[in-house]
Amino acid sequence: xxxxxxxxxxxxxxxxxxxxxxxxxxxxxxxxxxxxxxxxxxxxxxxxxxxxxxxxxxxxxxxxxxxxxxxxxx
Numbered sequence: 001x002x003x004x005x006x007x008x009x010x011x012x013x014x015x016x017x018x019x020x021x022x023x024x025x026x027x028x029x030x031x032x033x034x035x036x037x038x039x040x041x042x043x044x045x046x047x048x049x050x051x052x053x054x055x056x057x058x059x060x061x062x063x064x065x066x067x068x069x070x071x072x073x074x
Contacts (some may be wrong), residue, residue, distance in 0.1 A: 002071075026073050029070065029073045030070070030073070033066040040063045044059035044060070
């Protein structure tokens with residue numbers, strides 16, 4: 001009987017740990033994506049105003065990485 005209770009408690013703790021890990025991962029990904037977006041949009045505006053062509057690829061790639069991080073989290 002003690003073994004069954006112990007197994008149930010460990011399974012419950014495992015489910016709680018996985019849930020916590022998923023919440024932490026989502027929070028970190030959201031923070032990273034927000035920082036990337038915060039950096040990318042001003043750089044995109046500066047590149048549109050002062051440069052053209054290849055210089056536009058950098059902020060677009062940063063925005064793409066942020067969107068990809070958010071999509072992977074769902």
